[in-house]
Amino acid sequence: MNVLKKLFNGIWTSNPVLILLLGFCPTLAVSTTLKDAIGMGFSALFVLVGSNLVISALRKFTPQKMRIPIFIIVIATFVTIVDLLLYAYFFPLHKSLGVFIPLIVVNCIVFGRAEAFASKNSIIDSLWDGIGMGLGFTLTISVLASIREILGNGTLLGIELFGKSYSPVIVAILPPGAFMTLGLMLAGMNKININMEAKRKAREKAEKEKSKQLKASVANG
Amino acid sequence: MKDNIMQVVKLFIVCVIAAAVLAWVYGFTKEPIEKSKKSETLDAIKIVVSGMTDQMTIKDSVISLKDDTAKVQSFIVMNPDSTVYAYTIKTYTSLGYGGNITMMVGVDTSFEITGIQPLEYSETPGLGTKMTREEFKSQFLGKSLDNFKFKAQKDGGDIVAITAATITSRAVGDALERGLNTLISNFKTQSDTIKSDSVAIDSAITGEAK
Known part of the structure; x- marks a missing residue:
């Protein structure tokens, strides 16, 4: 359950991109195709889990004043490992992600979780936090890319969906399209959360009134 | 003071461990990385040279571009009897929409294009990257400097440009033209000399037989 x-x-509740508003750079840049987005998502997931684990394990060893350089070294090490592994075993993916793999080093999701969570919590908690945040990032960027x-x-995953007669909305794949789509996703996310919040409040209110009425009827009776 | 020293020592330990881990990963990924780099070039050659067989050998050479001091890689595909089957060149252009485009171009011995394959580029996904599609690439097959103007139709040339990616199409034309010019200036005379060489060898053999 935990x-x-x-x-x-x-x-969902603190989705790194849509709620915490972190990691916009890779989200906007690598969401032109679903394949790249999934590759990027899982690369970031790996780095996030790895760095969360190590930083959490080192949290008692790390001097307070030296934590930033140590975080950066740990994160950069994992990013370089991902870079080398992708280069060696997933060459086409490495080619299409290009410079955005090394740039995971400065992905604020990774650094943010290291500073805000992993450096203060146990290894197991940090592991699950890394997986959750990584999945949140992967899902968001995948939806945006789709x-x-x-x-x-x-197309989707390179498969043509509508045949030759479809003339694509080119702006969607250009940078402005990324901003617009992400903006709409943020708006949708906020709308859903606001609605859920309103419903929850309405339910609480109704329950309160019910208990009031109950009390009143008990008092009357 | 003691705290400061401890901080430095701890940072140093973390750095050493990170370096050791990276060295280990680098060690076992080095070979596959080189392999995939090599196979990328080899695959590209196989795509641009049609009808290549396993008996043929590929000779690697570095030639200089025409009107340019830059060096580019060129690969000569040789028949088993060491005559030339095809030439390929890794040509480039800096006129792409997103910067440089590198592409492999293959030509037969009469310097007509047998295939092109873009290798490195940063064109707009979905627009400029359509240059990798067969519909665009196939228009260059069998074309040479004599029977094709490597300019977009908009500029009075023969290239059917990609919709909404005229700049990319122009850049491809530029790369191809430069590649063909370079191949011709480097190999056209040489293939003549190869021919005359083989004639000389033939006559030498016949001379010996006499």
Whole structure:
């Protein structure tokens, strides 16, 4: 239950991109195709889990004043490992992600979780936090990339969806399309959360009134 | 003071461990990385040279671009009897929408294009990257400097440009033209000399037989 809650926390309640508003650079830049987005998402997931684990394990060893350089060294090490592994075993993916793999070093999701969570919590908690946040990032960037790829290129995972007669909405695949789509996703996320909040309040209110009425009827009776 | 020293020592320990881990990963990924780099070039050659067989050998050479001091890689595909089957060149242009485009171009011995394959580029996904599609690439097959103007139709040339990616199409034309010019200036005379060489060898053999 606790684990599920942690995963849900990363994927929805404090989704790194849509709620914490972190890591916009890779989200906007690498969401032109779903394939790249998934590759990017899982690379970041790996780095996030690895750095969370190590930083959490080192949290008693790390001097307060030296924590930033140590975080950066740990994160950069994991990013370089991902870079080398992708280069060696997933060459085409490495080629299309290009400079955005080394740039995971400065992905604020990774650094943010190291500073805000892993340096203060146990290894197990940090592991699940990393997985949850990584999945949240992967899902968000994948949804964004799906929308952009379908609209802007008429394909999904490189498969043509609409045939030759479809003329793609080219702007969706260009940088402005990334901003617009992400903006709409943020708006949608906020709308859903506001609605849920309103419903929860309405329910609480109703329950309160019910208990009031109950009390009143008990008093009357 | 003692705290400061401890901080430095701890940072040093973390650095040493990180370096050791990276050295280990680098060690076992080094070979696959080199392999995939090599196979990328080899695959590109196989794509641009049609009808290549396993008996053929590939000769690697570095030639200089025409009107340019830059060096580019060129690969000569040789028949088993060491005559030339095809030439390929890794040509480039800096006119791409997102900067440089590198592409492999293959030509037969009469310097007509047998295939092109973009290798490195940063064109707009979904627009400029359509240059990797067969519909665009196939228009260059069998074309040479004599029967094709490597300019977009908009500029009075023969290239059917990609919709909404005229700049990329122009850049591809530029790369191809430069590549063909370079190949011709480097190999056209040489292939003549190769021919005359083989004639000389033939006559030498016949001379010996006499």
